[in-house]
Amino acid sequence: MLLTALLLAGLIALLCILTACALHSQFGALPEEAEIRRFQTLPNYSNGQFHNLESVHMNVKKLARKPGFFRFLLDSSNAPESELPAVRLTRNSFASKPGEFNVTWLGHSMLIVELAGRRFLTDPVFGNAAPVPFVVRRYCDSPLPREELPPLDFILISHDHYDHLEYATIRFFRNSDVPFVVPLGVGAILRGWGIAPERIRELNWNDSIMLNEIRITALTNRHFSGRRLGNRNRTLWASFLFEGGGKKIYFGADGGYGKHFREIGTRYGPFDLTCLEIDAWNERWPHNHLFPDEVIQAQMDLRGKRLLPIHWGVFDLAMHPWDESIGKVRSLAEQKRLLLLTPKMGERIQPESARTTPWWTSPSPRDAELTKKEN
Numbered sequence: 001m002l003l004t005a006l007l008l009a010g011l012i013a014l015l016c017i018l019t020a021c022a023l024h025s026q027f028g029a030l031p032e033e034a035e036i037r038r039f040q041t042l043p044n045y046s047n048g049q050f051h052n053l054e055s056v057h058m059n060v061k062k063l064a065r066k067p068g069f070f071r072f073l074l075d076s077s078n079a080p081e082s083e084l085p086a087v088r089l090t091r092n093s094f095a096s097k098p099g100e101f102n103v104t105w106l107g108h109s110m111l112i113v114e115l116a117g118r119r120f121l122t123d124p125v126f127g128n129a130a131p132v133p134f135v136v137r138r139y140c141d142s143p144l145p146r147e148e149l150p151p152l153d154f155i156l157i158s159h160d161h162y163d164h165l166e167y168a169t170i171r172f173f174r175n176s177d178v179p180f181v182v183p184l185g186v187g188a189i190l191r192g193w194g195i196a197p198e199r200i201r202e203l204n205w206n207d208s209i210m211l212n213e214i215r216i217t218a219l220t221n222r223h224f225s226g227r228r229l230g231n232r233n234r235t236l237w238a239s240f241l242f243e244g245g246g247k248k249i250y251f252g253a254d255g256g257y258g259k260h261f262r263e264i265g266t267r268y269g270p271f272d273l274t275c276l277e278i279d280a281w282n283e284r285w286p287h288n289h290l291f292p293d294e295v296i297q298a299q300m301d302l303r304g305k306r307l308l309p310i311h312w313g314v315f316d317l318a319m320h321p322w323d324e325s326i327g328k329v330r331s332l333a334e335q336k337r338l339l340l341l342t343p344k345m346g347e348r349i350q351p352e353s354a355r356t357t358p359w360w361t362s363p364s365p366r367d368a369e370l371t372k373k374e375n
Contacts, residue, residue, distance in 0.1 A: 026131035026167050027228045028160070028189030031235070039184065042204060049233035050184070052222050054258045056287040076316035079139050080323070084313065085359055086143040087346035094119070094150035101247050103273065104348040106142055108314040109164055109253060111275065116245030118153040118212050123253065129163035129315050131227070136162070138314050139322060143346030146172055153212040154179040158253030159237035160186050160225050163315055167193060181209070181216055185235030189227075205238060215243040219264055221255035223288055241268055250302055252276040254311065256287040257294035261301035273341075273351045274304030277311030278325045280318040289318070292328035296336055306339045306351050313345065313360075323360045330358060 031039070039045040044053070089104075094112075098119035104112040109123040126146045129136040146169060155178055157165050165186070174194035179201060182190065187200040201209055203218035210216075218238040226232040241264075242249040250264070250271040265271075276298055280289040289311075290298060299307045312325055326342065333340040342356045343349045349356065 025193075027231075028165075028167070029192030030231060031185045031188045035185070035188065042184075044205060044236070050225070050236045051233070052224075052258075053220060053260060054222055054287075056222065056224060056256070059284050059286055076139075078316045078319065078321045084140050085344050086140070087344055087348075089144040089148065089346050091148045091150050093144075093348075098153075099350070100245050101272070101352065102348055102350050103249075103275075103308065103343075104144075105308065105310065105343050105345060106144055107140070107345045108312070109158070109277070109310045110142070111251075111310070112144075112150070113242065113249065115214060115242055115247060115249065118214050118244065119150060120154045120156060120214070120242075121149070121152050122156045122251055123158055123164040124149075124155065124169045125163055125166040126169060127166060129161075129317075131162065131167075136315055136317075139316075140314070140345075152178050153214070154181055156180075156216070156240060156251070157182045157186055157190075158221075158240065158251070159183060159223065160189060160227055160235050161254065162227065163317070164254070165189065165227075170195060179211060181211065181240075183218060183236035183238040185225075189235070203238065204236065213244060215241075217241040217243075217268070219250075219268070220260040221253060222258045222260065223253075223255040239264075241271075247272045250274040250304065252290075252298070252310075254280070254289065257290055257298060258287075261298045265302040265304075269303035271302055271304045273306050273308060274299055274302050275308045275310045278309040278329050279312035281325070282318040282320075292325060292332055295329050296332045296338065299333075299338055300336070306341055307333065308341045308343075308351070326360055 044051055098114040098117055100116060102114040106112065108125065110125060111122045113120050126142045128138060157180060170190055170193045179199050180190055180195060181201045184202050184204050187202045190200055191197055201211065205218055205220045208215060208217040218240055221237050221239045223237040224233055225235045225237050239253050239255060240251045248271045252275055254277055276295050277290055278292065278295050281291045309326060309329055313322065330340060341349060341351060341354055342358060344359050
């Protein structure tokens with residue numbers, strides 16, 4: 001009996017150690033002292049943290065919508081009732097030569113962008129959005145498996161949150177030669193996961209680089225960072241401008257509304273395509289994500305020609321039905337006569353000629369079972 005108890009205790013201890021090691025890997029490394037000393041000379045860094053240009057506040061007096069935190073652990077009541085329509089893709093779905101101006105939305109903030117004959121990937125997350133596998137689960141699988149990704153000219157990571165930066169995906173690319181573009185401090189995480197330092201380009205707000213004939217500029221955003229308790233804002237968050245072939249794409253990533261949108265629009269606009277987050281807004285964190293009306297205002301501030309909603313359709317992050325945000329944004333866009341692009345996940349579009357539909361409104365049985373492969 002004593003031996004059995006000791007064996008059980010030893011097994012439990014071993015499981016705890018393995019879990020702790022796995023979590024430590026998922027958390028990622030933090031910037032080293034030499035990097036921190038360099039950060040201290042920057043205007044958006046002080047007291048060991050990066051800072052927004054406009055303050056960000058939590059409103060804890062606001063009541064959280066049900067089911068609250070438990071939506072991360074259980075099947076969400078906000079999830080779609082049936083499988084979402086999608087265009088299933090493989091590596092063979094992509095031409096050997098990338099297009100001049102095409103975008104494939106893979107769900108949430110993951111895009112495959114083809115610009116000026118180059119192809120790149122943004123915020124790739126193929127699994128759940130947490131350091132343990134059963135938390136913040138997806139509504140649906142990615143239309144393109146990680147192993148079927150086409151050749152890429154670079155990968156962009158906008159910030160270190162789990163729904164934008166995934167350990168398994170970074171490890172998948174550790175033995176490749178694909179470059180990464182990240183905000184300041186995120187390079188430390190990538191290096192700790194096996195990415196060679198020479199493959200990483202770290203940018204502060206308003207820094208620009210030329211990479212494989214695409215000009216990439218990191219721009220201001222109003223958000224925060226952190227992958228565990230105690231390391232909030234130790235790495236930077238950013239939005240990005242991509243320029244190539246006479247086209248401009250604004251990738252907003254995550255972030256609440258602020259004066260920076262008008263400033264970016266004045267300095268860098270107009271944009272041929274703007275990719276703006278539309279989900280995860282909540283009255284308790286009013287400055288971290290865009291509310292539907294703020295999405296529309298940001299689009300006008302940016303002087304965007306066409307709006308592609310991102311950061312929706314995959315995770316329950318803010319306690320409202322999965323299609324509430326897109327429905328509101330669509331209605332507001334129609335009122336303002338803004339061009340809104342709403343492709344299905346996996347649907348490749350040419351933004352200047354695309355004619356998309358509100359596929360989420362009344363999905364037919366045929367759409368729900370859509371598994372066709374794009375040629």
